[in-house]
Amino acid sequence: MGRTGWMLVAVCSALAFGMSGTFVKPVLDAGWSPGAGSIVRTGIGALILAVPTWRALRGRWHLVRRSWLGILLFGGVGIAGTQTAYFLAVSRIPVSTALMIEYLAPVLLVIATGLWLRRWPPLRVVAGAVLAMGGLALVLDLTGATALDPVGLAAACVAAVVCAVYFQLSATLPLPPLALTGLGFAVASVVSAVLGAIGLVPITVGSWSVNLFGSSVSALVPLAVVVLIATALAYTVEVAAASRIGARAASFLALTEVLFATVTAALVLGQIPGPMQAAGGIVLLVGVLLVASAPTAHVLPLPQDALPDAAASEAAPPHSALPRGDVAAAPRAHRGAGRRRTRAPVPRS
Numbered sequence: 341m342g343r344t345g346w347m348l349v350a351v352c353s354a355l356a357f358g359m360s361g362t363f364v365k366p367v368l369d370a371g372w373s374p375g376a377g378s379i380v381r382t383g384i385g386a387l388i389l390a391v392p393t394w395r396a397l398r399g400r401w402h403l404v405r406r407s408w409l410g411i412l413l414f415g416g417v418g419i420a421g422t423q424t425a426y427f428l429a430v431s432r433i434p435v436s437t438a439l440m441i442e443y444l445a446p447v448l449l450v451i452a453t454g455l456w457l458r459r460w461p462p463l464r465v466v467a468g469a470v471l472a473m474g475g476l477a478l479v480l481d482l483t484g485a486t487a488l489d490p491v492g493l494a495a496a497c498v499a500a501v502v503c504a505v506y507f508q509l510s511a512t513l514p515l516p517p518l519a520l521t522g523l524g525f526a527v528a529s530v531v532s533a534v535l536g537a538i539g540l541v542p543i544t545v546g547s548w549s550v551n552l553f554g555s556s557v558s559a560l561v562p563l564a565v566v567v568l569i570a571t572a573l574a575y576t577v578e579v580a581a582a583s584r585i586g587a588r589a590a591s592f593l594a595l596t597e598v599l600f601a602t603v604t605a606a607l608v609l610g611q612i613p614g615p616m617q618a619a620g621g622i623v624l625l626v627g628v629l630l631v632a633s634a635p636t637a638h639v640l641p642l643p644q645d646a647l648p649d650a651a652a653s654e655a656a657p658p659h660s661a662l663p664r665g666d667v668a669a670a671p672r673a674h675r676g677a678g679r680r681r682t683r684a685p686v687p688r689s
Contacts, residue, residue, distance in 0.1 A: 351596055
């Protein structure tokens, strides 16, 4: 499958992710805490992917040993941190607004990469980032006509930072997508449980009867949608796409989740955006297309402990290879990794 095909896969992942906030909202309204929702989401997701993860890592466990730090960051910060902060945000502000703020993450990646490498991305990427932020301003209605909960806004901002970590690691860690997702869920579940046990993140299980589509249903119904579609399926597909198109393109394509989530929230929760927010969504989409259409260029390096050596790179599946647009520019050490033991460079995006 070519780059365009994987970009479509990333959009499908965004569609699946877009159901998360909408279907978890009734559960949170029924008294469940964001921490409890996060543990259920990642815990059941880890159980579902346990056997597929084990099979995907057969003969490749050395990749886990060499990338242990990156896996801990991916699960503990990228997954657990993002989910908990996002669930807290949607419990206080509209789903679409929380997502718009969370997806400042792509712009943070662009800025961080430019500062780290001391060079700025192509003009097309900069223009797309500016348009995306302009669309964000419209969605947030910065004129003050709509009052937003400050705690919800702060939680959404935290989600943006940790989401940037998630996109970066999902594009660079040299593990099969299914295995990385399963291990990430396991780490996220443990981290969330520990934070709950020491009281940093409240863990409260509310009523098992929730209001969905105007009717009273079991909380298992929306939780099933969140776990099976918006978690296990969405994360696995997105990690696979990010490893092939790069962190920057994947993170900007993920912005389309805002549009999908807005439609879902309007249909399920009756949260219909106003004209200004609708215009902001269109402007944001134009920015996404500009950034995603630019050729991949570079990505932030991982910590040394998270990098595989040449043998690990040789054993890794095809998804961990450099994106197609960067193969020609790959250092000789990478292209000849199978012939001598040199540290392989991080895939660039």
